[in-house]
Amino acid sequence: MDVEAARLLAAGLAIGFGALGPGIGIGLLVNGALQAIGRNPETEGSVRTNMILGIVFAESLTIFALVIAFMIGFQVF
Amino acid sequence: MSNRTRILLIFGVLVLASIILQYFGPEATRVEQPHVSVKAEPVFHIGGGGVGLGPGDWSGIIINNSMVMTALVVLVLLILALIVRATASIYPKGFYNFMELIVDTLYNTFGAVDRRYIARFFPMVGTIFFYVLFSNWLALLPGVLTVGYYLPEEQLEPPHTEEARVNNALAFTGTTDTPLSPADGVLAQEGGGEGEGEHEGDGQSGEESTEGEGHAAEEAHNVLVPYFRSPSADLNNTIVLALIAALYAQFWGVRELGGSYFAKFFPVSEFKNGVGAGLIGIFVGLVEIVSELARVVSYAFRLFGNVFAGEVILLVMVFLLPVLQLPFLALEVFIGFIQAFVFAILCMVFSSLATVAHSHDEAHGHEGVSDVQHGEIGGATRANPVAH
Numbered sequence: 001m002d003v004e005a006a007r008l009l010a011a012g013l014a015i016g017f018g019a020l021g022p023g024i025g026i027g028l029l030v031n032g033a034l035q036a037i038g039r040n041p042e043t044e045g046s047v048r049t050n051m052i053l054g055i056v057f058a059e060s061l062t063i064f065a066l067v068i069a070f071m072i073g074f075q076v077f
Numbered sequence: 078m079s080n081r082t083r084i085l086l087i088f089g090v091l092v093l094a095s096i097i098l099q100y101f102g103p104e105a106t107r108v109e110q111p112h113v114s115v116k117a118e119p120v121f122h123i124g125g126g127g128v129g130l131g132p133g134d135w136s137g138i139i140i141n142n143s144m145v146m147t148a149l150v151v152l153v154l155l156i157l158a159l160i161v162r163a164t165a166s167i168y169p170k171g172f173y174n175f176m177e178l179i180v181d182t183l184y185n186t187f188g189a190v191d192r193r194y195i196a197r198f199f200p201m202v203g204t205i206f207f208y209v210l211f212s213n214w215l216a217l218l219p220g221v222l223t224v225g226y227y228l229p230e231e232q233l234e235p236p237h238t239e240e241a242r243v244n245n246a247l248a249f250t251g252t253t254d255t256p257l258s259p260a261d262g263v264l265a266q267e268g269g270g271e272g273e274g275e276h277e278g279d280g281q282s283g284e285e286s287t288e289g290e291g292h293a294a295e296e297a298h299n300v301l302v303p304y305f306r307s308p309s310a311d312l313n314n315t316i317v318l319a320l321i322a323a324l325y326a327q328f329w330g331v332r333e334l335g336g337s338y339f340a341k342f343f344p345v346s347e348f349k350n351g352v353g354a355g356l357i358g359i360f361v362g363l364v365e366i367v368s369e370l371a372r373v374v375s376y377a378f379r380l381f382g383n384v385f386a387g388e389v390i391l392l393v394m395v396f397l398l399p400v401l402q403l404p405f406l407a408l409e410v411f412i413g414f415i416q417a418f419v420f421a422i423l424c425m426v427f428s429s430l431a432t433v434a435h436s437h438d439e440a441h442g443h444e445g446v447s448d449v450q451h452g453e454i455g456g457a458t459r460a461n462p463v464a465h
Contacts, residue, residue, distance in 0.1 A: 052419065056423075060382075064375075076115050
């Protein structure tokens with residue numbers, strides 16, 4: 001395989017697989033949070049804040065994958 | 078025809094014209110493909126060959142485009158703060174009322190994390206929020222990343238070898254007619270390098286090849302260096318912010334708990350329960366240290382990754398189809414706010430965690446006290462989302 005082709009493939013795979021897990025995680029997280037709000041609507045404020053925090057922790061994994069994908073794609077190192 | 082329809086019509090015609098000119102128009106009306114750089118590029122230099130545009134010979138102080146934007150953000154924040162301060166009154170109205178509403182909402186939202194320390198943490202946390210928010214939002218203004226000057230591509234990087242440095246200095250000062258003795262061979266090498274660059278340039282943009290041979294080689298090397306770039310899209314800025322936020326948490330941990338704060342990292346007292354428990358304690362301490370360090374990395378890369386990815390997506394969408402960037406622009410406004418909020422609230426959460434004693438009994442004691450002190454919502458909302 002060509003080096004250039006391998007590089008593009010690696011960048012695509014990095015962000016593709018990197019988005020897979022956090023995507024599932026965020027889905028589960030919002031599922032739980034919405035059920036909690038549905039059962040107990042007056043806690044919406046604090047549940048929402050914690051939900052956003054959890055989403056951000058899961059999402060930052062995707063962002064790491066994205067940064068790696070950019071680094072591979074733009075030949076940073 | 079109403080005013081609104083007329084504006085929409087003019088807008089539509091302009092968009093259509095720009096699309097047609099970009100894809101079907103003559104050469105002169107086409108916009109060249111943008112140059113995406115992960116690093117911030119140099120805009121001007123002070124010292125190291127005078128003061129002027131470009132990196133100079135890399136020996137002076139180099140001002141990057143993200144630093145220019147940082148200065149702009151700080152200036153805007155300063156002016157805002159002075160206006161708010163000048164119009165402050167007991168009976169708020171107008172702009173001051175609006176700002177008070179925002180700060181009050183922010184105070185209560187962050188206060189839900191830790192009621193006891195919010196008054197101490199808010200100056201820091203609120204500053205981080207507004208700084209990150211403005212550096213994210215001002216970067217969405219037209220002109221950022223699109224207005225700039227042209228720089229030969231090889232001058233973007235500081236020269237790594239001594240030969241390249243001499244070569245660069247000669248090229249910069251324009252005294253290539255009287256080269257130093259080691260530079261002779263170097264200049265010949267540069268010619269070879271340009272030949273390679275020309276080959277790559279041809280692969281990227283075929284339109285340059287219609288021009289004269291030598292001219293095309295020089296043109297293909299120039300890249301657009303924007304004057305402005307979002308500070309959050311520069312890893313240096315986000316790492317410094319992350320270090321400040323992390324050290325702030327350590328500072329409050331030490332201030333509130335004194336020397337016993339470090340018992341979290343070096344739990345030597347566990348050895349009194351036996352050697353096994355002591356070894357486990359050492360391991361737990363190591364994990365604590367690593368998690369503190371990982372916080373810095375995750376702070377920095379989260380902000381950098383989000384904002385930089387947003388800029389790249391906007392750029393790609395503009396060149397895919399000009400109108401397609403509008404929904405992404407709205408998304409970027411939202412993401413810019415969320416990232417600023419998250420950075421600030423994480424600083425709040427980690428600082429608040431650092432002030433809580435590590436031992437379980439003591440932690441419960443603290444929470445009991447805070448419940449009693451703050452009554453109704455204190456217990457319900459005092460969340461420890463990243464508990465041990």
